[in-house]
Amino acid sequence: QVSLVESGGxxxxxxxxxxxxxxxxxxxxxxxxxxxxxxxxxxxxEFAATIGRSGLQTFYxxxxxxxxxxxxxxxxNTVYLQINSLNPEDTAVYYCAASERWGGSLEGEYxxxxxxxxxxxxx
Numbered sequence: 001q002v003s004l005v006e007s008g009g010x011x012x013x014x015x016x017x018x019x020x021x022x023x024x025x026x027x028x029x030x031x032x033x034x035x036x037x038x039x040x041x042x043x044x045x046e047f048a049a050t051i052g053r054s055g056l057q058t059f060y061x062x063x064x065x066x067x068x069x070x071x072x073x074x075x076x077n078t079v080y081l082q083i084n085s086l087n088p089e090d091t092a093v094y095y096c097a098a099s100e101r102w103g104g105s106l107e108g109e110y111x112x113x114x115x116x117x118x119x120x121x122x123x
Contacts, residue, residue: 002027002112004096009117012086018119019082022096030074033099035110036081038092038119047105048094049081059104063089086121093118 008020022034035050049060049070058070064083072079083090094117097103097110 002029002032002098004098004112004114006094006096006114006117009094009119011120011122014087014121014123016086016121017082017084018086019080020094020096020117020119022079022081022114024077024098028074029072029077029079029098031100032112033101033103034072034079035097035099035103035105036070036079036094037097037107038090038094039116040089040092043092045095045107047107050103050105051079052102057102061105083119086119088121088123091119091121 002024003026005023033052036048037045038048039045051058051070055072067084069082096114098112099110103109
C-alpha cells in the first residue's frame, strides 16, 4: 500500500507560482498514475491534473491548463504540480492521489490519498 505526503503549499500573492510535491512511501510510485485534486472552502473537491505512470500522459482541468505543469521523478518517488499565475480562485487544499491505472479526472478511480497541503492566494 502506498502512502502519500503533499508539501509545498503556502501563502502566495496573486500572480505568483507554487510547486507542490507529492512524495510516496511504502511502494514504488512509478506503478501508479497520480492525480492532484483541490478543495476550496465551502466547495466540493475537484480535479486539477493527472499524470500517467510513465509521465508521458497528462491531463489538466481547463482553468489551470496552460499555466500549470504536472511532472514526475520516479527515481525520487515524487510527483510535482507547478501552478503559475496564481489567482485567489486557486485557494484550496490540494490533495494528491494514486491510481493503479489511468485515473483521469474521476476521484473514484484513485484509491490512495494524501492529507493535503493548503494553498492560499492573496489578492
